[in-house]
Amino acid sequence: xxxxxxxxxxxxxxxxxxxxxxxxxxxxxxxxxxxxxxxxxxxxxxxxxxxxxxxxxxxxxxxxxxxxxxxxxxxxxxxxxxxxxxxxxxxxxxxxxxxxxxxxxxxxxxxxxxxxxxxxxxxxxxxxxxxxxxxxxxxxxxxxxxxxxxxxxxxxxxxxxxxxxxxxxxxxxxxxxxxxxxxxxxxxxxxxxxxxxxxxxxxxxxxxxxxxxxxxxxxxxxxxxxxxxxxxxxxxxxxxxxxxxxxxxxxxxxxxxxxxxxxxxxxxxxxxxxxxxxxxxxxxxxxxxxxxxxxxxxxxxxxxxxxxxxxxxxxxxxxxxxxxxxxxxxxxxxxxxxxxxxxxxxxxxxxxxxxxxxxxxxxxxxxxxxxxxxxxxxxxxxxxxxxxxxxxxxxxxxxxxxxxxxxxxxxxxxxx
Amino acid sequence: xxxxxxxxxxxxxxxxxxxxxxxxxxxxxxxxxxxxxxxxxxxxxxxxxxxxxxxxxxxxxxxxxxxxxxxxxxxxxxxxxxxxxxxxxxxxxxxxxxxxxxxxxxxxxxxxxxxxxxxxxxxxxxxxxxxxxxxxxxxxxxxxxxxxxxxxxxxxxx
Numbered sequence: 001x002x003x004x005x006x007x008x009x010x011x012x013x014x015x016x017x018x019x020x021x022x023x024x025x026x027x028x029x030x031x032x033x034x035x036x037x038x039x040x041x042x043x044x045x046x047x048x049x050x051x052x053x054x055x056x057x058x059x060x061x062x063x064x065x066x067x068x069x070x071x072x073x074x075x076x077x078x079x080x081x082x083x084x085x086x087x088x089x090x091x092x093x094x095x096x097x098x099x100x101x102x103x104x105x106x107x108x109x110x111x112x113x114x115x116x117x118x119x120x121x122x123x124x125x126x127x128x129x130x131x132x133x134x135x136x137x138x139x140x141x142x143x144x145x146x147x148x149x150x151x152x153x154x155x156x157x158x159x160x161x162x163x164x165x166x167x168x169x170x171x172x173x174x175x176x177x178x179x180x181x182x183x184x185x186x187x188x189x190x191x192x193x194x195x196x197x198x199x200x201x202x203x204x205x206x207x208x209x210x211x212x213x214x215x216x217x218x219x220x221x222x223x224x225x226x227x228x229x230x231x232x233x234x235x236x237x238x239x240x241x242x243x244x245x246x247x248x249x250x251x252x253x254x255x256x257x258x259x260x261x262x263x264x265x266x267x268x269x270x271x272x273x274x275x276x277x278x279x280x281x282x283x284x285x286x287x288x289x290x291x292x293x294x295x296x297x298x299x300x301x302x303x304x305x306x307x308x309x310x311x312x313x314x315x316x317x318x319x320x321x322x323x324x325x326x327x328x329x330x331x332x333x334x335x336x337x338x339x340x341x342x343x344x345x346x347x348x349x350x351x352x353x354x355x356x357x358x359x360x361x362x363x364x365x366x367x368x369x370x371x372x373x374x375x376x377x378x379x380x381x382x383x384x385x386x387x388x389x390x391x392x393x394x395x396x397x398x399x400x401x402x403x404x405x406x407x408x409x410x411x412x413x414x415x416x
Numbered sequence: 417x418x419x420x421x422x423x424x425x426x427x428x429x430x431x432x433x434x435x436x437x438x439x440x441x442x443x444x445x446x447x448x449x450x451x452x453x454x455x456x457x458x459x460x461x462x463x464x465x466x467x468x469x470x471x472x473x474x475x476x477x478x479x480x481x482x483x484x485x486x487x488x489x490x491x492x493x494x495x496x497x498x499x500x501x502x503x504x505x506x507x508x509x510x511x512x513x514x515x516x517x518x519x520x521x522x523x524x525x526x527x528x529x530x531x532x533x534x535x536x537x538x539x540x541x542x543x544x545x546x547x548x549x550x551x552x553x554x555x556x557x558x559x560x561x562x563x564x565x566x567x568x569x570x571x572x573x574x
Contacts, residue, residue: 018552018553018554031441031442031482032481032482032483034442035483035484038444039483039564039565042565043565043568043569044565044566044569045568045569045571046569063442070442070443071442074442074444115481116481117479117480117481117505131481131505132481132505132508133481133482133483133486133505133506133508133509133512134483134509135483135509135512135513135563135564135565136508136509136512136564138564139512139564139568142568143568147552147554149552181429181475181478182429182474182475182478182501182503185475185501185502185503185504186504215475215478215501215503215504217504271429356438356480357433357437357438357439358438358439358441358442375431375433375479375480377431377433377434377479378433378434378456379433379434379437379456380433380438383437383439383456
């Protein structure tokens, strides 16, 4: 393999160049997939058919199960199309597209395109994975490939080890704060250093997931023994997994973060890069807590949440949405879900839940929410509402108090 | 071809949720997107979009990949989007729908006439000329075809 950044190596060309590439995998969900279907049907390409359907997935997660008959009709058309054309179809209840693709499907070194902005999530596995819109996806269905601009790369050099109550989500909010909401625009992020190597794959998925919140095209980790172990656990064939090592390459800029210095953070609405220590907002009353999404809906996230609420009662309505059926099943069999249920939370089917403000927990006018999601944009999760972003542990402690509280405060014995 | 339109000026980091809110996405009736464009950002904008050039601050179209954001602008009669930087998915979506995009730091008031040459990479107001970052040849071809649909159709021709 040539030297260079991981993006250059996977795309096989120098940064700044434009390349045409066939994709190894492409996926769309019920929302973008329905739009892609409209675009695909409007293509006036002679002899048009779906190319390489075995590489294409349709995953129902956004408004899943359907909330009304308009949605149901759109989903019905796409379901039929997907099955007729031999694409992989994942029915309602399977979970979030990025999570499904991370569970032994997507492999290191692949070129992956998803019709969803958080498709950068799969960079955590060493795949060049990025998001596109619906027409681009329809173009991939019709041709099997698309064009890319090989991005310049920014390295996020992580040292040390997470300690205390800091979690991967707090690392994500830290680098987003450092880069700003457009600091990564058109670029790829590469998470490197001893600190990166020490973060388990589920945490890497959280870090890569939020790369797009800086405008980045993807957020990459080099595939290592942990990546291999993760993929094998989910049933991937060991022979298909090749590991990656950093080579000589030049980064456009570098950000250094010492994981030992990271503390629980809160992204204050309406900006994701407006991250401050949770303690600054301690005592802020909240109306709802939401735990889930492609950022923090994995089993490990649910477990962290359950470990704090176990045997106690939440003081505010709390919605917990596992990221996938697998995460749900694991939480069920380990007793994590019953702990969450007994604490007074609502458990929703796997999917995006209320993250995009469509259903299952939309906030009302004037309400304040706390969420483990990735965007706190104005009106996104409810018109006239605002909500803060945090880690599952911060969400858990805050749910118990009914107000924003840092997990740090739990140690003081003030927990009730 | 020279195209011009009146400027509709918006701020920085305007995300796609602001361009078209999630509650309006699930429909096949595109006029709904036109009607509710920018509803959560500034209700006065939707009525001014027809025949306009959207002059945005940096990082326009960040957030969700929803193509309905670009489609709403196109459907509403926006002729081009001009901004110092674009979120990349929104940028690609505009190109794919045949909506001209110019990466340039244009400073002007609402209503000022902004013009551009579809074959070139500059944007003009009555008082200044701004050089935009050049588009790749592929993007130019897609735009001049009128979008990815027409471009791919052409590719398929013998």
